[in-house]
Each structure stands twice: as C-alpha cells, then as structure tokens.
Amino acid sequence: MTAGEVTKGRAATGDATKKRVACVGVGNVGRAWAIVFARAGFEVALYDSAAGAVKRAVALIDRNAQDLESAGLIDSAAGLMAHIRPCEDLDEAVRDVIHVQESVREDVEIKREVFARLGDAAPVNATLASSTSALPGSSFLEDVTARERCIVAHPVNPPSLIPLVELCPAPWTSSETVESVRTLMREIGQHPILLKKEIAGFLLNRLQYTLVAEALHLVGEGYCEPEDIDAVLTHGLAMRWAFIGPFQVAHLNSTDGFAGFVEQLGGMMRTVGEDARTDYPWDATLINRIHERLAQKTPVADIPEAQLARDQRIMSLLHWRAGEYDGQDGDIS
Numbered sequence: 001m002t003a004g005e006v007t008k009g010r011a012a013t014g015d016a017t018k019k020r021v022a023c024v025g026v027g028n029v030g031r032a033w034a035i036v037f038a039r040a041g042f043e044v045a046l047y048d049s050a051a052g053a054v055k056r057a058v059a060l061i062d063r064n065a066q067d068l069e070s071a072g073l074i075d076s077a078a079g080l081m082a083h084i085r086p087c088e089d090l091d092e093a094v095r096d097v098i099h100v101q102e103s104v105r106e107d108v109e110i111k112r113e114v115f116a117r118l119g120d121a122a123p124v125n126a127t128l129a130s131s132t133s134a135l136p137g138s139s140f141l142e143d144v145t146a147r148e149r150c151i152v153a154h155p156v157n158p159p160s161l162i163p164l165v166e167l168c169p170a171p172w173t174s175s176e177t178v179e180s181v182r183t184l185m186r187e188i189g190q191h192p193i194l195l196k197k198e199i200a201g202f203l204l205n206r207l208q209y210t211l212v213a214e215a216l217h218l219v220g221e222g223y224c225e226p227e228d229i230d231a232v233l234t235h236g237l238a239m240r241w242a243f244i245g246p247f248q249v250a251h252l253n254s255t256d257g258f259a260g261f262v263e264q265l266g267g268m269m270r271t272v273g274e275d276a277r278t279d280y281p282w283d284a285t286l287i288n289r290i291h292e293r294l295a296q297k298t299p300v301a302d303i304p305e306a307q308l309a310r311d312q313r314i315m316s317l318l319h320w321r322a323g324e325y326d327g328q329d330g331d332i333s
Contacts, residue, residue, distance in 0.1 A: 022047060022093045022100045022122075024114065026057035029131050030103035032158035034061055037101075038083035039074055039160070040188040045085045047093035054086045064160065067308065071315040094122040099184055101153065103131040112140040119145030127181050129153035134205050136198040137170035148174040151181055154202050155190070161314045163191040166202045210278050217277035219290060226290045227297075242317065 022045040023034045030048070034057075037044045046054050061084060065077035074080055087093035094100055100122055104114055111130060118128050128150045130137060141150045151173050156162040165185050169178050178194065185192040195202060201209060215229045240249050247258065254260035262269070298306050 019043070020045065020097045022087075022097045024048070024090070024093065024100060024102045024118070025104035025131075026053050027103060029155060029157055029159065030101070031057050031061050031064070032160040033101045033103060033131070033155065034084060035064060035068070035080065035160040036188050036190065038080045039068075041083065042188070043083055043085060045087045045093040045095075045097065047087045047090050049090075054088065058084060058086055064311075067311065068160070068315070071312070071319075073315060073318065090117060091121050094118065094126070097122060097126050099127045099129065099181070101129050101131060106133055106135065108135060108140050111135070112143070115141055115144045115150065119147070119150075125149075127151065127177050127184070129181055131155055134201040136200055137168060137173070138198060141170050142172075147172050149177045151177055152202070153181055153185065153192075154204070156204060158311065159190065161311055161318065163189065164204065165190045165192045166195060166204060167192050168195040168198060168202055170198065213278040213280060214276045216282045216286065216290075217280035220280060220282055220286045226293050243321070 019041075020043045021037050023030045023037070024047050026034070026046050026048040030046075034044045034046055046057055048054050048057065058081075062077065062081055065074065065080045068074045068080075069077040100118055102111070102114055102118070104110055111132065115128065115130070122128060124146065126149070128144070130141075130150075130152050131154060132152055133154060135152075137150060137152045141147055144150055147170070150170060152166070152168040152170075154166040154168065156164045159165070167178065167182060167185070182192045182194065193203070199206070215226075218224055219226055219229065244252070250261040251258040254264060256263070
C-alpha cells in the first residue's frame with residue numbers, strides 16, 4: 001500500500017456504499033475503526049452495551065472527522081458522518097452486515113460472551129473479527145457458532161491514521177475467512193499482514209512490550225531516566241523506523257548487507273540479548289515514579305488533548321509519506 005492510500009485515496013469506490021459493517025465496542029479503537037470503514041464508504045453501525053457510550057462516541061467521531069478534514073485527509077467530515085449509524089441493540093447493529101469488528105475490553109470472558117452473541121446474531125456469511133491486542137483467538141472463540149468465520153484483526157491505535165492490521169487466524173479459521181478479511185482490509189485502505197500461526201501479543205505488541213520491558217530495566221536500575229528512553233526513540237531509532245524496519249536498518253548499516261552486519265556485530269547482539277531483562281521484576285514504586293515524571297509533562301487530565309496533538313503529528317507524517325516515500329515493502333523510493 002502506498003502512502004497516498006492512507007489519505008484521500010481511501011474514499012468510497014464502486015458499490016462500497018451498499019455494504020454494511022458493525023463496530024461493537026466504541027472506545028478509542030472502536031471509534032477509529034468506525035472512521036476507517038465510513039471513510040471507505042461503508043455504512044457503519046455502532047453498538048456498545050454501556051449506557052450512553054454510543055452517543056458519546058458519535059460526538060467524538062465527529063470531532064476526529066473534522067480534524068481529518070482540516071488536515072486534508074478526507075474531503076468532508078459531514079460526508080463521513082453520514083455513514084455512521086448509532087444503534088442501541090446488538091441485533092439491529094449486525095443486521096445485514098458483511099463484517100463485524102469487535103473492540104470491547106481486553107478480557108477473555110467478556111470477549112467470549114460478546115462473540116457467543118455475535119455468532120448467533122450476525123448473518124451467516126458475515127466475518128467476525130476481534131481487535132484484541134494480545135489474546136490468541138483460540139482463547140475465546142472456540143465455542144462461537146460457525147467459528148470458522150472468526151479471526152483476530154489487531155490494529156494499531158488509532159487505525160484511522162496507522163494502517164497496519166495483524167491478521168491472526170485461530171486453528172479453525174477458514175482460509176475463505178482469512179482471504180475475505182484480508183481483501184476487506186485492503187479495500188478500506190489498511191495494510192494487513194498475516195501471522196502463520198497463533199502467538200500471544202502477535203507481532204507488534206511482542207516487539208513493543210519487549211522494548212518497554214527492557215526500558216523499565218534500564219530506568220529501574222538507574223542507567224537513565226524515562227525521558228532519556230523516549231529521546232532514544234524519537235531522536236534516534238524512530239528517525240529510521242519511520243520509513244524502514246529494523247531488518248532493513250541493519251541491512252543498510254553495513255556495506256555487506258544484513259549478513260555483514262551480523263558478522264560484525266552478532267557477538268555483541270548475543271551479549272546484549274543475554275544481558276537484557278525483558279523479565280525485569282518492576283514493581284509499583286518504579287511504575288509510579290515513571291508515571292509521575294510523565295505526568296509532569298502531560299497531566300492525566302490533559303491526555304485527551306495530547307492524543308489529539310499526537311494524531312495531528314501522525315497526519316503530518318502521512319502527508320510526508322505520501323509525497324516522499326512509496327510506502328511499499330520498506331523500500332526507499
């Protein structure tokens with residue numbers, strides 16, 4: 001997918017306006033999914049079991065849509081909102097849909113209950129996907145009616161701005177479901193990747209959590225402060241990772257490519273790997289100390305505004321990628 005496809009290129013095409021999807025769970029991720037589908041011209045039904053949640057979600061989606069319009073990433077906030085349909089009943093929300101995207105709380109029992117209902121209520125040809133961040137689908141999808149149409153489709157928050165989606169089928173997910181969801185994700189402008197087998201945390205969060213765990217070790221043992229870790233990423237690693245991944249970084253860091261990089265630095269890689277503490281026994285004292293330092297810069301009450309500022313910076317990055325980087329396969333144009 002090119003960078004241009006994450007801007008206005010994701011507008012509705014063909015008969016997309018006739019297609020219906022449901023977003024079940026309307027927190028941060030669920031709302032962003034609604035924008036993704038609506039932006040592509042799908043009719044999006046919103047449902048959440050919490051009283052008042054859908055009404056609040058519609059207002060927040062409208063605000064996000066206005067930001068996208070101001071940034072030039074969609075043509076019309078009003079046009080996007082015309083595709084949003086609030087629902088107070090799950091059966092109503094999933095009626096005639098081709099796909100359901102679940103984004104409820106990260107709790108096995110809650111997800112098991114939600115999918116039990118979805119399996120019975122959704123059309124027999126609808127695909128059912130979970131946005132779970134780390135739970136393998138087999139931990140909560142086993143007893144769903146027609147479980148072969150269920151799959152994990154884990155996005156990056158917010159999926160309305162970051163296109164990666166990790167598709168992780170359960171052992172019983174049908175190949176037809178995998179291909180249908182992969183095609184759908186591409187149609188709505190996302191960048192799906194497919195895991196060959198289940199693993200907790202999938203790819204992105206296994207990498208992310210591992211980095212954060214070692215960061216806790218470095219701060220906890222007094223090597224640095226939390227802001228130093230963030231600076232290492234924002235002023236260092238992320239400067240390259242914004243357009244090429246770690247394998248490609250290593251490949252370009254040696255005149256002999258990746259094999260040459262490992263030949264030169266493989267010993268140090270093993271030494272550091274053995275010394276890293278991804279199982280570091282962090283405690284509440286350390287967590288609270290880091291939290292307090294972060295809250296000095298961004299008080300908890302200011303997080304919603306900080307999230308908007310973060311999103312605006314991502315929008316700027318999308319414009320850069322659209323103009324300077326072809327976005328395919330980690331190659332530099």
